[in-house]
Structures are given as structure tokens and as C-alpha cells.
Amino acid sequence: MLSEEEQREQEREKRQEERKQERLQKQIERRRKLEERERKSVKRASVFELGMMIFVSNKIREVLEKSTEENAKFNEILAKSLVDLRKFTKKESKSLKKDVIKESKNNFEENKNGTLELIQEATKKKMNGSLAKHIAYVNPQKETAKRWKKYIKSNANTYAIGKDKLPVFFTKVVQEEVKNVVGGKSTIDDSCRKAISKLAYSGVKIVEYDTGVKRNVDVWVRQQMQYAEKESSQEINNKCAKDLGVTVFEFDAHANARPSHKKWQGKRYDTQGKLYPSLYELTHGEEKDYGCRHFAQPVWDIDMPYAYAKEQLKNIDTKPFTFQGKKYEGYEARQYQRELERNIRALKREVILLDNQGLSSTEAKIKLKHANAVYKAFSSEMGDRVHNDRLRIG
Numbered sequence: 001m002l003s004e005e006e007q008r009e010q011e012r013e014k015r016q017e018e019r020k021q022e023r024l025q026k027q028i029e030r031r032r033k034l035e036e037r038e039r040k041s042v043k044r045a046s047v048f049e050l051g052m053m054i055f056v057s058n059k060i061r062e063v064l065e066k067s068t069e070e071n072a073k074f075n076e077i078l079a080k081s082l083v084d085l086r087k088f089t090k091k092e093s094k095s096l097k098k099d100v101i102k103e104s105k106n107n108f109e110e111n112k113n114g115t116l117e118l119i120q121e122a123t124k125k126k127m128n129g130s131l132a133k134h135i136a137y138v139n140p141q142k143e144t145a146k147r148w149k150k151y152i153k154s155n156a157n158t159y160a161i162g163k164d165k166l167p168v169f170f171t172k173v174v175q176e177e178v179k180n181v182v183g184g185k186s187t188i189d190d191s192c193r194k195a196i197s198k199l200a201y202s203g204v205k206i207v208e209y210d211t212g213v214k215r216n217v218d219v220w221v222r223q224q225m226q227y228a229e230k231e232s233s234q235e236i237n238n239k240c241a242k243d244l245g246v247t248v249f250e251f252d253a254h255a256n257a258r259p260s261h262k263k264w265q266g267k268r269y270d271t272q273g274k275l276y277p278s279l280y281e282l283t284h285g286e287e288k289d290y291g292c293r294h295f296a297q298p299v300w301d302i303d304m305p306y307a308y309a310k311e312q313l314k315n316i317d318t319k320p321f322t323f324q325g326k327k328y329e330g331y332e333a334r335q336y337q338r339e340l341e342r343n344i345r346a347l348k349r350e351v352i353l354l355d356n357q358g359l360s361s362t363e364a365k366i367k368l369k370h371a372n373a374v375y376k377a378f379s380s381e382m383g384d385r386v387h388n389d390r391l392r393i394g
């Protein structure tokens, strides 16, 4: 028989374990909702990307056909098609911007309410009634609209194919290919095929205004949304924690995080640096790294055990495995999986663009079939599912 004290201790442990599991479930649910919210906007970005590529490849053919017929007029034809390209880009990116702003306003309202609900649940003992006074100033929707307006420019120079901005890419390709066609080195079909391959593998990239960094439109939209959601949830949490005198926060954790972030995921910091290291001492600012999905929740009850035990954190990553003679583990496996996904999207675009021009897509289709099989096999070795949403292109 257990003593009364031992029984109480056991019950306490059981309750703590239950609360811990609840917290873990909520973190997983939070990530799932975020992905669900992202999906629509990312899909919209892919539609934009594909539409741009179809337009560009059709325009390249048009210029090649016209200029090889009336060689003397090449510069005139090129200038006219650059005007068309700029007009089209302006129209399409305006409509993308409008749709993304609309979608993300809904997303952020939902995110804000979700964050507040979690806080309310976790602090019901301490907080009396309305949260409104704690978060009156937080308006992520307004910030978001500003962000998209700032970054999605409707200027053709905002976009790039490969290394070159869109108008430069277009000019270079047609100048070179007109020479090839006129010089008898290439047929118009072959030249178009070459251009399509370049387009498909690069995708349409967005050039970030202040840094000059280029990212594919869909990737960029997804990361901007993640960033804004994370910032706004963190802001609400920080404000409420401050109001209630809570200074300790705990990071969540996920499998195959980048190695530098693995060191601090699942751990705690104290904004006062008393009970735990300060945020900076813990992460050295790495939680602000581009695309980082780590999020810190206030620890409302300091006696609560960590959501992830040390042992769990140690074993959170994909186990090392060998695929086609090469060894993969953790972060590296995730990176390679992403590469395979990018490759599949590129091949899908290539098939669509070739079909659109009435060119044979048989070879690209065979490559695509092979790429899908490799991806499926790799993901299965990794113990992961096939992420169909990441393979879609529009």
C-alpha cells in the first residue's frame, strides 16, 4: 500500500503529465492551422508564377517569329514586347497583391483570436474576463497590409528569372536566340524549348527591395506569412505576459531543425535573466533567422515541466538512414527532401509550358515520373509522408 503522501505525489505527476500532453497537442495543432492558413495564399502565388511564365514563354516565341521574318525591325519588336511584358506584370501583380492582402487579413484575425484563446485557457485563474485591455494596441492585420504593399511591387524589375531581372532575362534570351535562329544554328522550336527549360527551373523570383535577395514567389509568400504570424502571436503573448508579470518563456521544438537552432529549441529563457538565461544568451538572436518557425510561449506556471523532456529533444530528429548509397540525417535529410520537391515543381512547370507551346513534353514527363518515384522512396526512408501540397504548382 502506498502512503497518502506517495499517492498524492503520484496523482500530481499524473496531472502534470496530462497537462504536458495537452500542451504538446496544442503546439502541433497550432502548426497545423498555420499551414492550413498559408495554403490558399501560397496557391495564389503559384498561379501568378505559372501565369507569368506562360506569358513570357509565349512572348519569346512571338518575338522570335516576328523578328526572324522582319530582321531589320528587331529593336522595334523587342521594345514593343518589353512594353507588353511590363503591362502584363503590372496587371498580374496588382491582382496578386489584392488577393494576398485580403487572404492574409482573414488569416491574421484568425491567428489573433487563436492566440488569445490559448492565453485565456492557460491563464484562466489569473485573468479576469476580458483580454481586450491587454491587447488593445495589437493590430497585426494593419501591419500585414502595410507589409504586402511595401514588398509586392507591380514593377517588372521586382521579378527575376535566375540571376537576371525579368526585362533583362527576356532581352538576353531573345537577342541570343534570334541570332541562333537567323544563323541557322537553331530552330524556333529548339530556341523556345531552351528558354522554357530556363524558365521552369528558375521559376519567377521576387527581388526583395532592401536586401536584393531573390526568392521564388510562392516561397516568399509562405515565409512572409509565417514571419508575420509569428511576430504578431509573439507580440500578443509578450504583452499579456508582461501585464501578468510572467517573465519566463519556453521555445517549442520540431524535428530536423537547423543545427544552430537545435541547441536551444524546447528550452526556456527569462526576460529578466534570473531563473533562466536571457533570450539573447540562449539564442544569440537566432530565433529571428529567416524562415525560423520556433516560437516561444509564456510559461504561466513555473512549476510545469518542460513540454519536451531532454530525452525527447535528443531523439526528435529523423534517424540517420542511407539512400542510394548516401547517408542522410536530420536537417540534411529535410534539405534534400525540399530539393526533390523543388525539382518536381520545376518539371511540372516544364511539362505545362511545353504543352502550351505544342512542343513535345515526353522527355520531361519521363523525368517527372522518375522524380516522383525518387521523392516517394526518399520520404518513405525518412519516415515521412509525401507532401502533395508542396508539389503543387497552381
Ligand SMILES: [Zn+2]
Residues within 6 Å of the ligand: 257, 261, 287, 291, 292, 293, 294
Ligand atoms: Zn528555428
